[in-house]
Amino acid sequence: MSDPSEGRAAASPAGSLVERLRSVHLKMVDAVLGGDGLQQVAALAAEAAGAPVAIVVPRLDAAVAAGADGPVLEAVRRYVADRVRDRPSQVPEALAAEAPIQSGDDVVGAVVMLHGEPGAPEPLPEAGDFLHLAAVACLTEVAVEEAKEEVEQNLRGSFLEDLRSRPDLEPREVVRRAARLGCDLARGAVVLCAELTTDRPRHVIATITGDEPGALAEHLDGRVYAILPGTGGDDAPEGTTARGRALATRLRRHGTVGVSSFYSDPAELPRAIQEAELVLDVLKQGEGGGWDGVQDIGTGTYRLLFRVLASHPEEVRSFYEDTVAPIVRYDDQYRTDLVGTLEAYLEQNCNMNATASAIYAHRHTVAYRLERVKELTGLDPMLSEDRERLGLGLKAYRIIAPRLPK
Template sequence: MSTDLRALTEMIIADHPVSEGDLRRAARGLGAETTSVLVDARARLDRLRARDRELSVLMSSLRELAEVRDLQPLLQKLVDRAHELMGTDLTYLSEYDEETDELFVRANRGALSANMRELRVPAGVGLASQVVRTRAPQWTAAYDVGSFPHDSEVTAAVRAEQMRSILGVPLIASERVLGVLFAADRSTHGFSTEQIALLTAFANQGAVILQTARLLAAEREAAARAEAASAEAERRAAAMEASASLHEQLTRLVLAGEGSDAIARVLADALGRPVAIADRELGALATSDEEAAAWWTAGRLSPGVLAAVEASRGTARWVDVGDGEVLGLVAAMAGRTLLGVLLVGGEPLDEVQRRTIERGAQSHALVTMQNDAVADAEERVRGELVADLVSERDDWASLRRRAQQRGVDLTGLWTPVLAVGWEQQRWNLTRALTGLDQRWLVAQHDAGVIALVPGELDPLDLAGRVHGRLAEAGDRGLVVVGGTHPVEQVPGEVVDVTALSRMLPGVGVADAGVAARDYAPYLALFGANGHRARAFARGLLAPLLEWDAAHRSDLVATLHAYLAQNASITRSADVLFVHANTVKQRLERITELLGPEWRRPEQQFRLGIAVQLLRMSETDM
């Protein structure tokens, strides 16, 4: 049978698959050696065509990959194209971290489980580390976990994916290992030289593209950071300019003599936030709106705000509050002296805005110090006037002229009020009394502070009112109010109230508001020596006091009732809520202790004074 050479030639160069059996049958009639040469030629042609197709797919894939700019999508496309190129069950890419010598799975195709997502491969573990270390392809036909240093998570991922045949090639660009590209099957087989070469070629080109994408990403990131930094710089410059402008405005307010209300209003308008200013005692001094005014409840700030005030006092810097509506505050300080607090609400502030608030607090401190200086000067002038009024160191015509220069009319009636024994400093007492009524003439006097109050007033009512106001701060002391007289008689009244203020603490009256008229007899008897009055009462009533202390009786109270009821036993019993016979028995005991002379009118007069002195005292003598 002759061979059809034309048909045989077409079969050898055909572009479709031809089996070796078909080819040998077509070459029947030719020698065995010739037939073998033809079969080898067809096989080489098939391999060349396959290589051409692979290269074509490779180039097409690389052109597609070169168009991807974002890093993570690029990693996934690298894996997808390698998966199509190799035709394996599973393909994945691990990115290499030079600092930690670790690999991280960034993308995969064909995975069955979630173990492969972001899998971390520690340094020196598995086939991947061998690829990095050797910088060359590594493969195995039957992967055995025990053949490599292993990690529990990596082992779990390999077993979950049932990987057996694994080929890994490095991604190298500019002499740096960027990662490892893997192709794996779930069956056991070897990898041909062509497969290894193909994946290596793909990885080499992919590494260049990956490095380029990384550089572009780094450049974009740097550009974004530079743009953000530029925008931040512009924002800060604008904020600094606005802050400087606001500082100039605050300075003008201070120089113009504006008060804290103007400071709070300007800051609130500039910052778009509620602002309030507290005074030295942390009471509301100025508020920008109703929201800021509501930060005080019953006249007091919350405990959280008070704690922040204490924290800011040491630095005069911004302190976050985080309590209710108050965002933060700054204490306005002059040295170690608290002059007030600037409080801010609303959204958080940046650093420039916080420094602006601190400048606002400084402006408030300057305004307060300026007002204090004016007030101090006024107080000194008025204090000198008051000192001359109460001491008559100048003639009355001159005193009236000086008073008129200060806008004070000395005509009418005046009442002296003396505050002594208070723990707060005298200048605080001076401010407190001046704050009750601007018409009062207030100055430091003797051991306390005296106020000359115009108008016809009830001394006892005035004493209670002043004492109550001064005691609101939790302090305790004595307020003595003299009689109401024309100004020319005030010096004599001041002498009496001063003497009485020295005498009353000696008999135990140290925290009260009293009228001098109620204690005039004792002042006449004992002068300013309260201790002598106390010793007089104690010495005269000592037998009764000792008996009462030892027997829990009421002889002193009975004596007081008996003398107050004009020696009436019946009325005394009614006042004491006891039987008349009980009063008689107690009077007999008093006679035993004091002697029968106590019933004499002169002795009863002295006993009556002693009992009254005793009852004036807040503590037992």
């Protein structure tokens, strides 16, 4: 008959391991919920396993290690990033074991045990169990961060949606709500509006906030909106406008981007959003082949018209009707090109021969079309004052064309 004490002795190591696993797991979860993050989880896993440990979660842009140097961590980061994206990956020489961080069927990262320095003690036999515990704790960290991101995203989306739809927002409320989201609007702002050709709006938003840490960016109704807060002193308008245009240039590989002018008053941010949307609409029409002068959209006269259109659209529409609207409608009805001829005439400094050459027409054809412009509009392209009104009318037409009835 066997001695019961033998059974207790045999069970003791297993019971001790279970208790240790439970203790380490609780510490890891406490670290995550207490805000210490993945670095503390890696430290606990390394201590429990008796070997260096690295944790990489590309979704959180996180790569941390306990007991490993920078080059080793960088190699592990590349390896895990490739694995997560299901790309061919080269296993780092330092890798000894790994446990995937898995959410459902999706692998979002990995906890990796690394070889120690030559002569270092061997990892504990149960080291793999601690890697898996760390993976579970990391999944909790992913859930916590995604919950935070969802809350912030909802707040950003609600704020930007209110700016788009509620022009009556009080300036102090605008500044206060933006500040809660880490955006300081005290010095004004520039707004970007982008319509993407990529299906990765999160990547575009990450690019914006990476370039402009204080910016607010969100994907709404198929477009990405971004508010770039003003920085600096007296040069805030010029500097912020320049930054906005530089960022728009960078983003254009992902789609079409409209940029507003600088608005110093937070109460006018709804108009800034409208202006950015207007610029985007005009750029889209120009890119579709409707207008060769789209590259001039950022010039002073156009920018002024966009601001007026955002605040007093009826004034721009009225000016259009009083100038070039008759020849636009005439072209639409009879398939003529009075608008194109007038634009070419103004661009060629009112030189008949140069205009004829530019539009591949006879000089007499140009003269006839300009006479029709005079008859239809009551404005003579040969007279300086009338030319100025016609030129401004053409600019007004270009910026309201996307919203005219078809």
